[in-house]
Amino acid sequence: MKFQSTRDLNAEKLSAAQIIKQGLAVDGGLFVPESIPALTVAEIEELCHADYPTRAARILGKFLTDYTEEELLADCRAAYAETSFVGGAAPLVALDETIHSLELWHGPTAAFKDMALQIMPRLLSRALVKTGEERTALILVATSGDTGKAALEGYKDIDRIKIAVFYPVDGVSRVQKLQMQTQLGDNVYVCAINGNFDDAQTGVKRIFSDAAAAEYLNEKGYFFSSANSINWGRLAPQIVYYVSAYCDLLNKGTLKMGEKMNVTVPTGNFGNIFAAYLAKLMGLPIDKLVCASNKNNILTDFLTTGTYDRNRQFHLTMSPSMDILISSNLERLLYFTAGAARTAKYMKSLNETGAYTVDADVKAAIDESFCGFFADEEMTAKTIRETMDNYHYLADTHTAVALSAAWQYVEKTGDKKPMVVASTASPYKFANDVYTSLYGAAPSDALAALDELSAKTGVEITYPLRGIGERKIRFTDVVPSADMWKAVQKYLG
Numbered sequence: 001m002k003f004q005s006t007r008d009l010n011a012e013k014l015s016a017a018q019i020i021k022q023g024l025a026v027d028g029g030l031f032v033p034e035s036i037p038a039l040t041v042a043e044i045e046e047l048c049h050a051d052y053p054t055r056a057a058r059i060l061g062k063f064l065t066d067y068t069e070e071e072l073l074a075d076c077r078a079a080y081a082e083t084s085f086v087g088g089a090a091p092l093v094a095l096d097e098t099i100h101s102l103e104l105w106h107g108p109t110a111a112f113k114d115m116a117l118q119i120m121p122r123l124l125s126r127a128l129v130k131t132g133e134e135r136t137a138l139i140l141v142a143t144s145g146d147t148g149k150a151a152l153e154g155y156k157d158i159d160r161i162k163i164a165v166f167y168p169v170d171g172v173s174r175v176q177k178l179q180m181q182t183q184l185g186d187n188v189y190v191c192a193i194n195g196n197f198d199d200a201q202t203g204v205k206r207i208f209s210d211a212a213a214a215e216y217l218n219e220k221g222y223f224f225s226s227a228n229s230i231n232w233g234r235l236a237p238q239i240v241y242y243v244s245a246y247c248d249l250l251n252k253g254t255l256k257m258g259e260k261m262n263v264t265v266p267t268g269n270f271g272n273i274f275a276a277y278l279a280k281l282m283g284l285p286i287d288k289l290v291c292a293s294n295k296n297n298i299l300t301d302f303l304t305t306g307t308y309d310r311n312r313q314f315h316l317t318m319s320p321s322m323d324i325l326i327s328s329n330l331e332r333l334l335y336f337t338a339g340a341a342r343t344a345k346y347m348k349s350l351n352e353t354g355a356y357t358v359d360a361d362v363k364a365a366i367d368e369s370f371c372g373f374f375a376d377e378e379m380t381a382k383t384i385r386e387t388m389d390n391y392h393y394l395a396d397t398h399t400a401v402a403l404s405a406a407w408q409y410v411e412k413t414g415d416k417k418p419m420v421v422a423s424t425a426s427p428y429k430f431a432n433d434v435y436t437s438l439y440g441a442a443p444s445d446a447l448a449a450l451d452e453l454s455a456k457t458g459v460e461i462t463y464p465l466r467g468i469g470e471r472k473i474r475f476t477d478v479v480p481s482a483d484m485w486k487a488v489q490k491y492l493g
């Protein structure tokens with residue numbers, strides 16, 4: 001299996017190891033597989049009897065053909081071990097006959113980013129060997145909270161990789177800050193910057209494009225790499241849990257082989273929902289993909305009108321991981337429905353005017369699989385309350401946006417097929433907003449909100465967040481954003 005850019009079919013095709021190391025195509029496009037491998041009925045039946053790591057290795061093996069079965073199985077066993085994913089890698093919880101919550105937050109950082117970031121570093125480590133790379137990869141991450149911690153946990157103590165994470169000193173929650181400051185591992189560095197998330201991101205981009213910095217690293221035996229969510233190494237592992245959910249619905253007798261399920265995904269960068277679309281293209285019986293947005297409902301508008309227009313107000317919401325106006329992975333959907341030439345044209349228009357409108361045939365192809373709904377702040381809070389009242393189920397703010405969209409879809413269409421709703425974060429990761437949605441003003445101490453939410457609902461605090469206030473703080477550096485490169489140099493010694 002080779003991979004090519006979404007924007008240029010004539011460019012050189014590369015192996016999985018090469019594109020996992022490289023991240024982005026040289027023309028600025030994203031990497032996509034040159035063909036979609038099939039998932040047969042016989043294979044789905046076989047996977048029904050397999051555990052999660054085996055399911056993952058089988059699906060990944062269809063794309064990462066330059067990795068051996070043994071390598072993939074060993075990496076998946078290590079990544080999705082029961083000690084890291086307490087309570088299972090991707091358990092499916094039925095709320096009623098239609099709605100099934102696919103809990104993707106049982107990993108070490110209590111958010112769904114773990115599903116990809118626990119395995120991708122292992123794939124990168126092997127990619128270095130496979131491509132004859134002799135240097136060590138230095139991962140630089142700017143984070144607004146969730147990605148940084150998940151990347152730290154994923155890359156910690158992985159061979160031939162070091163990672164440095166920068167976060168805005170006043171731009172992350174107390175829990176998120178503690179999660180990063182107490183990070184374990186011998187190859188990790190965490191630093192706060194005086195500035196906001198944009199300053200951190202701009203600082204990382206500046207270092208990445210600084211020729212002198214690259215030269216300095218090269219002499220020391222390092223090269224820059226990124227943990228970015230548009231890397232194929234983060235996307236491929238996300239296909240697995242949709243296949244796994246289908247197997248679980250078969251095993252429970254909710255579905256018979258071949259019957260279709262629907263899927264709802266709380267969407268930001270369009271990575272998670274695109275993985276569900278890939279599962280459908282491979283042959284997994286999925287009917288509709290419901291794209292759930294918060295008040296930043298640019299995708300709802302796009303799926304309704306065919307026009308993507310980022311010239312609009314940006315809103316900060318209680319589901320911050322979905323506060324996004326550029327959904328990078330949407331480019332991959334355009335590639336599969338419009339082809340490379342038109343994708344390049346749409347992306348040029350997005351760059352120059354902030355907007356593009358897809359052609360009628362592309363809109364029709366997207367409509368066959370996708371529809372979009374959104375929940376504003378009030379609807380999100382109401383959904384958290386109703387989910388608790390009606391099902392005694394504690395949903396985080398992102399999951400609540402998805403549940404609201406799923407119910408809107410069912411009400412509008414009357415479609416009662418089993419609906420798998422991707423639950424992307426532990427409610428305790430966003431304890432303050434969940435508490436406020438349920439009971440009014442939360443305790444002023446951020447850590448007390450976790451305990452009180454647990455006491456009031458009777459739902460246990462998610463394992464990795466327990467006792468977070470008592471862990472040893474390792475990282476206290478705070479630097480001006482102009483000094484980020486100096487901080488990296490100091491870290492490398």
Ligand SMILES: *Cc1c(COP(=O)(O)O)cnc(C)c1O
Pocket residue numbers: 111112113146229266267268269270271272273321322398424425
């Ligand atoms: C990243 C994230 C999302 C959005 O996922 P995309 O793949 O970017 O669409 C949703 N919920 C949570 C909790 C996240 O961390």
